Amino acid sequence: MAYGDIDQLAINTIRVLAIDATSKANSGHPGAPMGLAPVSHVLFNKHMTFNPANPKWVNRDRFVLSNGHGCMLQYALLHLFGYKVTLDDLKSFRQLGSITPGHPEAHDTPGVEVTTGPLGQGFANAVGLAIAEKHTAAVFNKPGYELIDNYTFVIFGDGCAMEGVASEAASQAGHLQLGNLIAIYDDNKISIDGDTACAFTEDVLKRFEAYGWHTLEVKDGDHDLGAIEQAIAIAKGVKDKPTVIKLTTTIGYGSKLAGTGGVHGSPLKADDAAQVKEKFGFDPTKSFDVPQQVYDLYAKTAARGATAEESWNQLFTKYKGEYPELHADLARRLAGQLPEGWQKHLPEYKPTDPAIASRTLSQTVLNKLIDVIPELIGGSADLTGSNLTRAKNAVDFQPPSTGLGDWTGRYLRYGVREHGMGAIMNGLAAYGTIIPYSGTFLNFVSYAAGAVRLSALSHHQVIWVATHDSIGLGEDGPTHQPVETLAHFRALPNCMVWRPADGNETSAAYYIALVSRHTPSIIALSRQNLPQLEGSTIEKAIKGGYVCVEAENASVTLISTGSEVGIAVDAAKNLKEKHNVVARVVSLPCWEVFDSQPKEYKLSVLPDGIPSLSIEVMTTLGWEKYSHEQFGLNRFGASGPYKEVYNRFEFNAEGITKRALATIDFWKDVKPIRSPINRAFQQLI
Amino acid sequence: MAYGDIDQLAINTIRVLAIDATSKANSGHPGAPMGLAPVSHVLFNKHMTFNPANPKWVNRDRFVLSNGHGCMLQYALLHLFGYKVTLDDLKSFRQLGSITPGHPEAHDTPGVEVTTGPLGQGFANAVGLAIAEKHTAAVFNKPGYELIDNYTFVIFGDGCAMEGVASEAASQAGHLQLGNLIAIYDDNKISIDGDTACAFTEDVLKRFEAYGWHTLEVKDGDHDLGAIEQAIAIAKGVKDKPTVIKLTTTIGYGSKLAGTGGVHGSPLKADDAAQVKEKFGFDPTKSFDVPQQVYDLYAKTAARGATAEESWNQLFTKYKGEYPELHADLARRLAGQLPEGWQKHLPEYKPTDPAIASRTLSQTVLNKLIDVIPELIGGSADLTGSNLTRAKNAVDFQPPSTGLGDWTGRYLRYGVREHGMGAIMNGLAAYGTIIPYSGTFLNFVSYAAGAVRLSALSHHQVIWVATHDSIGLGEDGPTHQPVETLAHFRALPNCMVWRPADGNETSAAYYIALVSRHTPSIIALSRQNLPQLEGSTIEKAIKGGYVCVEAENASVTLISTGSEVGIAVDAAKNLKEKHNVVARVVSLPCWEVFDSQPKEYKLSVLPDGIPSLSIEVMTTLGWEKYSHEQFGLNRFGASGPYKEVYNRFEFNAEGITKRALATIDFWKDVKPIRSPINRAFQQLI
Numbered sequence A, B: 001m002a003y004g005d006i007d008q009l010a011i012n013t014i015r016v017l018a019i020d021a022t023s024k025a026n027s028g029h030p031g032a033p034m035g036l037a038p039v040s041h042v043l044f045n046k047h048m049t050f051n052p053a054n055p056k057w058v059n060r061d062r063f064v065l066s067n068g069h070g071c072m073l074q075y076a077l078l079h080l081f082g083y084k085v086t087l088d089d090l091k092s093f094r095q096l097g098s099i100t101p102g103h104p105e106a107h108d109t110p111g112v113e114v115t116t117g118p119l120g121q122g123f124a125n126a127v128g129l130a131i132a133e134k135h136t137a138a139v140f141n142k143p144g145y146e147l148i149d150n151y152t153f154v155i156f157g158d159g160c161a162m163e164g165v166a167s168e169a170a171s172q173a174g175h176l177q178l179g180n181l182i183a184i185y186d187d188n189k190i191s192i193d194g195d196t197a198c199a200f201t202e203d204v205l206k207r208f209e210a211y212g213w214h215t216l217e218v219k220d221g222d223h224d225l226g227a228i229e230q231a232i233a234i235a236k237g238v239k240d241k242p243t244v245i246k247l248t249t250t251i252g253y254g255s256k257l258a259g260t261g262g263v264h265g266s267p268l269k270a271d272d273a274a275q276v277k278e279k280f281g282f283d284p285t286k287s288f289d290v291p292q293q294v295y296d297l298y299a300k301t302a303a304r305g306a307t308a309e310e311s312w313n314q315l316f317t318k319y320k321g322e323y324p325e326l327h328a329d330l331a332r333r334l335a336g337q338l339p340e341g342w343q344k345h346l347p348e349y350k351p352t353d354p355a356i357a358s359r360t361l362s363q364t365v366l367n368k369l370i371d372v373i374p375e376l377i378g379g380s381a382d383l384t385g386s387n388l389t390r391a392k393n394a395v396d397f398q399p400p401s402t403g404l405g406d407w408t409g410r411y412l413r414y415g416v417r418e419h420g421m422g423a424i425m426n427g428l429a430a431y432g433t434i435i436p437y438s439g440t441f442l443n444f445v446s447y448a449a450g451a452v453r454l455s456a457l458s459h460h461q462v463i464w465v466a467t468h469d470s471i472g473l474g475e476d477g478p479t480h481q482p483v484e485t486l487a488h489f490r491a492l493p494n495c496m497v498w499r500p501a502d503g504n505e506t507s508a509a510y511y512i513a514l515v516s517r518h519t520p521s522i523i524a525l526s527r528q529n530l531p532q533l534e535g536s537t538i539e540k541a542i543k544g545g546y547v548c549v550e551a552e553n554a555s556v557t558l559i560s561t562g563s564e565v566g567i568a569v570d571a572a573k574n575l576k577e578k579h580n581v582v583a584r585v586v587s588l589p590c591w592e593v594f595d596s597q598p599k600e601y602k603l604s605v606l607p608d609g610i611p612s613l614s615i616e617v618m619t620t621l622g623w624e625k626y627s628h629e630q631f632g633l634n635r636f637g638a639s640g641p642y643k644e645v646y647n648r649f650e651f652n653a654e655g656i657t658k659r660a661l662a663t664i665d666f667w668k669d670v671k672p673i674r675s676p677i678n679r680a681f682q683q684l685i
């Protein structure tokens, strides 16, 4: 509890490293690291348990820097504690190919739990990490075996506090009484536009109180290390509420511009850097100069963490004797493996099976898998009965005091908080023991665009059950009918967008979503019933695209997804019967997966020599990649019974027939007709 | 203040109309209208001033139903008050082609101020409407001429209260001390997943207090009409804070399923509908049966509104005598016209002018136009210094008590609240006297996707100044570098996405954005300097696409946007010098605008017979529409100095040259090479 010169030296070392790295890069944010060095020194050394030698140890305390622009704080800490972040890595801050990019990226840098920078996301990720801990503890802990009892700490600034995604997550965390979550609000009264008085004058602590949080305050976050330590200790003791600590700090502490926006987003001037170093007792002529005592001090903390993990490993081995099945389950999850044989439970369909809405087909998959894959944790943004995401007999994840569920529960009531839900799912996925899935209408996945982007960038396995996927939702009308949404997420790298056409394709979508451990999936599902296709199998559909109806000497290939594939099949029949035209039909439920197939296979699906027409009740944007002509909806939809809406826009056998004939006619004098799969060159990846 | 049977009859008429319309449509949400009939009866008849004969009268009180699924409430009210919403329109509820779609759409239905349904949006729109009123009043009111003094009323439910976009807007409204904003929180304790106890247990009023709102409570919103009237009266009297009234109601009041989720999203069963009617004294065998007394009562309110507008018109005429310039300004704005000659102030550039970042070119445009177009109201989501959105000598829009600005101010400090900002801009645009523009990084326009979608759907003229538009932002890295964003918004109908390449194109982008009174624009702007192109003029660029470098007998057309056009021009020179290959260069700053040109013009830009290569440091998705081959970035970017990042991905003259040669080679044996402008058929619009 007593703090001395060595603590101040360590704190100032962090500050000076942040100055040096941003100066060398001539880019970056020194202010936040300089202001937050004291709290992070206390937090990491006095309160957190972690083992730099194994950043993936499951019971480590989690740390999230939600104001990710302050990442030199985190990089400096990781370096000082002995994570695989070297002094050279700090010297490469913000340089091409470094593991110290401009904002922290979890998949790049050992010890970074989640990717932050886009404001508000890290805060909501932390809520997900805390939920994951609560759940994992409830499932695996047994008397004498407190295997899981870590805390999640998150630092957030004014920017995060203003973002709606963080508000949503904070409300959720309060409802869930997450006593294992401790948030430190960096109240430095500065954001990019200057004094927060210009835009942000609310009472933050009172707001968090309204959400059901415990609130604390440390008035001198620059110097009062004891108060910081004590506040965190109190927070740890509050078991039935998350805690927020309002910590008043000075941005850019030590700089001539301390306490102003001038020190937020650009390196210190040379003379300012020099005077800070002198003031802190550092040699102003040296850079990246870390006192050995600081390394030594931090090594002690690291060693305590290593010992803690060693004890944990022994406990886990002992646990194996007493709870072999639970041990095997946790070990399997941590190894990133799915239960053996799980895929046998995926439902398969015959063409004679009845027409079923793909949201219902999705429900069937979930009902089958939920007992087989215990790490699946579901939810919905207040559309459970529409998304059909809740498995039969599911238990809600709720504080037991509510009487509505318990901590072992595997169904989350996210409320109408799509963005929060997306970011919380990223936290759930990041914890390491959970595969989250959750539902909303496809149109409202867009509300969560910021979180979906980070799922993709940071390789989180997150599954969106995106129902009501088109004008096929009917009466709710254009405000709820997605048109641009699939194009948006198809354009996002490392994101699988599925639009299954029937039962087998729905099973295939879940199969690939579940085996792809580093990629999020959005599964677009219909409200209306869809027939089981003659040509579909799970094996074919997991290739992302396949020939649904093959035909010799076809004059045209019809390419479609989801609810329109069945209509395309009808159109092919119509073309034959009424026009004696032979058409092939291709189903392309997932572009990203199809793209990853060998070229030979892709050309067998979309061959040379035949003009093609794509059919999807959405924007045509992007479909030129697979088809010569495109039939789509480059406008907003309409409110009405869905069949009438489909007919209004000619999405029926006749409407497709008309356009297929036009396509054949239009391409008849082009030689050779090349498949769009053929390209002049490959894209760089 | 005294309420009698006639009031109850009117309230029950609204309820019964909601039952009848949802029953006839066999679709919709009767519960909210039934619960909210009492408050809306009181609000519209006792507190609001409006003229159904002129729904666009500027000083009308604004009403927003943020929980737009309850729109039968609004349609019933509009009908009863005599707006152009007939009983037949109510009978066509949720039918194709009706003016009574499943959620209220402002451009469809007279009297609907803003399009709602996507939760949280309407609440934030209301904040925008209130800001617009404050500003317009401050600019135009003079002693004796209170031309503008309307209130904005918004009803919102639990769903809206949970959405981050509403939280952001509420925090902003509290900061801005918007005493002209009165929000009624429909506390019915039900959301789609059932009892709000499952996900939403925060103290809503306390949260609003924390934001700086005045809070009131009406405990019996089903019966206590007097208390409702009084609460609204108190709210009107609080001039320095927005007020929220927590109104406890029973969802589906009167139904057997009242107070449950069962009455939220589906029509009442026939027997239930019958018993409600009987209980309310209506003939259960009749439908859409409106008592004449109710029409008469509501006609009185409507007549009061007509008189109020008449007086207002007289006052406005008198104002003309005393303040002719202000009168002309307001009349012009209300007519939807821009000031004469404004476009002469758009800067023009010569190729010899220095290279300038397009965000800076945007700043120059804004600095020139801000004095000429007084209805331009700017802002930024806490990135003023980066977006360069604040005109020189701008005054902030702030409560005078803050000492930071005043109500005439034309620059809004939105804080880090992108989604709230987008929705507030929709409200500003909806008011009728303002053209809002505002800045954030292009990557974070995605946070506001829900609001941008509604700008497009409801025809709001809103301008996004979206800077830092690519990997060209450099060191901030992949978390901040958009890849999918342009494709996303290009896929959105009625949304113009601009990516100007130089000064003239930046002026063109603003020109079209400002003359397009019913379409939002996103102007993507660079952080890095861009050269002034030889071939660019404002006249050419306003066509959305044009030939930047023409050449006889060209072997390839290079098509590009923004920062890559200059590189494409360099590549064309390189192709000539090193490979003796002639290349044309096309700049395509706005697809949507280019698409609207005559086909002949489009073919002159992208002619038959020449293969083409598109170049943009973003996803290639969608570029197949204009080009035969595509060079793009179908992956996330990288953190580093921007020139290094560009070179890493080969976006330089050599990288383009290589691909241009591959394109020429690949297409040499295809006859004829058709311009992608040629299509087999036209899309339906």
Ligand SMILES: [Ca+2]
Binding pocket: A157, A158, A159, A186, A187, A188, A189, A190, A191
């Ligand atoms: Ca701050």
Ligand SMILES: [Ca+2]
Binding pocket: B157, B158, B159, B186, B187, B188, B189, B190, B191
């Ligand atoms: Ca409710």
